[in-house]
Amino acid sequence: xxxxARAVVDLAAVRANVRSLAAHAPTxxxxxxxxxxxxxxxxxxxxxxxxxxxATWLGAAQMDEALALRRGGIVGxxxxxxxxxxxxxxxxxxxxxxxxxxxxxxxxxxxxxxxxAAGRPARAHLKVDTGxxxxxxTPDDLASLxxxxxxxxxxxxxxxVGLWSHLAFADEPEHPTVKLQAEVFADALRTVEGAGVTLxxxxxxxxxxxxxxxxxxYDLVRPGIAVYGLSPVPQLGGPEDFGLVPAMTLExxxxxxxxxxxxxxxxxxxxxxxxxxxxxxxxxxxxADGIPRxxxxxxxxxxxxxxxxxxxxxxAGRVCMDQVVVDLGPGATERAGDRVExxxxxxxxxPTAQDWAEVAGxxxxxxxxxxxxxxxxxxxxxxAAS
Ligand SMILES: *Cc1c(COP(=O)(O)O)cnc(C)c1O
Numbered sequence: 526x527x528x529x530a531r532a533v534v535d536l537a538a539v540r541a542n543v544r545s546l547a548a549h550a551p552t553x554x555x556x557x558x559x560x561x562x563x564x565x566x567x568x569x570x571x572x573x574x575x576x577x578x579x580a581t582w583l584g585a586a587q588m589d590e591a592l593a594l595r596r597g598g599i600v601g602x603x604x605x606x607x608x609x610x611x612x613x614x615x616x617x618x619x620x621x622x623x624x625x626x627x628x629x630x631x632x633x634x635x636x637x638x639x640x641x642a643a644g645r646p647a648r649a650h651l652k653v654d655t656g657x658x659x660x661x662x663t664p665d666d667l668a669s670l671x672x673x674x675x676x677x678x679x680x681x682x683x684x685x686v687g688l689w690s691h692l693a694f695a696d697e698p699e700h701p702t703v704k705l706q707a708e709v710f711a712d713a714l715r716t717v718e719g720a721g722v723t724l725x726x727x728x729x730x731x732x733x734x735x736x737x738x739x740x741x742x743y744d745l746v747r748p749g750i751a752v753y754g755l756s757p758v759p760q761l762g763g764p765e766d767f768g769l770v771p772a773m774t775l776e777x778x779x780x781x782x783x784x785x786x787x788x789x790x791x792x793x794x795x796x797x798x799x800x801x802x803x804x805x806x807x808x809x810x811x812x813a814d815g816i817p818r819x820x821x822x823x824x825x826x827x828x829x830x831x832x833x834x835x836x837x838x839x840x841a842g843r844v845c846m847d848q849v850v851v852d853l854g855p856g857a858t859e860r861a862g863d864r865v866e867x868x869x870x871x872x873x874x875x876p877t878a879q880d881w882a883e884v885a886g887x888x889x890x891x892x893x894x895x896x897x898x899x900x901x902x903x904x905x906x907x908x909a910a911s
Pocket of ligand 1: 558560586691730731732733747748749750751757
């Protein structure tokens with residue numbers, strides 16, 4: 526292996542996480558959300574592992590991602606896609622047997638046109654904005670669009686299989702908007718079902734609601750981050766508290782190790798200065814690889830954590846495009862080529878994506894999703910017979 530860093534993804538962890546999520550939501554089906562290249566873990570391998578763990582649906586924000594699933598040979602499970610602009614390849618989506626979300630009147634019209642062209646009904650999930658203020662039809666727009674929906678249904682162009690929504694504060698289960706959104710969703714369900722539509726799946730819950738709000742599971746839950754073993758509610762519990770195992774380990778080989786004297790500036794602008802004679806290690810991963818520049822370190826405030834030979838050290842100085850430096854300490858015995866870990870399961874006391882998120886002032890989602898395209902993903906299976 527010539528690349529000196531990699532994101533190792535354990536597919537056994539993905540399978541186990543989906544089994545765990547299914548156990549949290551025993552009355553619902555599970556949609557494994559695999560948008561953004563499976564949250565940076567690799568689209569097809571993680572999608573297959575999610576299915577092996579019991580997911581019967583896959584979710585992808587972008588239509589290209591949904592099409593890539595089918596092109597990649599994932600034909601059994603249902604696939605839902607929900608984020609597109611006018612002129613999207615809806616015909617391709619229908620030909621690939623993909624379910625499509627409808628969030629606006631133009632989307633319904635384009636979907637019906639695509640269905641007529643394809644000569645098969647489109648399976649639509651009406652998305653209602655119950656309070657997130659992002660995508661989706663407002664409840665009023667949903668009510669106004671319903672007659673057109675019913676006409677297209679009668680024509681055979683559009684089957685309405687789902688009604689769905691997304692929560693603004695799922696990660697704060699006690700937040701009053703959670704209950705309010707659930708009430709708006711229940712109203713929207715009454716409106717649609719009252720018009721004579723029999724819905725196959727009603728769905729509202731992301732990872733956080735899957736783990737903390739059983740009343741919101743309905744027929745289908747849509748976990749994303751928890752599929753990859755990270756906690757959506759770190760203030761309430763870590764992965765282990767929810768039966769999850771982080772699937773990605775980001776590791777590298779030290780590209781240089783050298784002794785320097787005290788008061789030696791480290792990395793751009795010398796935000797870190799060695800306190801005394803010491804040994805510096807060079808880690809060949811930088812912001813081009815998704816290491817947040819906000820996780821740079823100074824003397825006062827260590828940067829993002831790096832596990833080196835059983836100890837956890839903070840990034841010293843600025844995170845650069847391709848590399849970061851760690852101060853290995855006086856007398857360190859590490860050599861170039863030694864393995865270091867930026868984050869992983871945390872089981873051995875090592876750093877986690879959540880730790881990096883806290884140093885950088887972000888969420889674990891962003892840490893794993895932004896691992897750069899040039900970092901090889903290596904898929905392993907810790908349960909496979911060797
Ligand atoms: C990303 C996304 C999810 C998954 O969210 P997590 O918090 O990662 O579980 C579910 N539904 C929608 C609409 C999404 O955009």
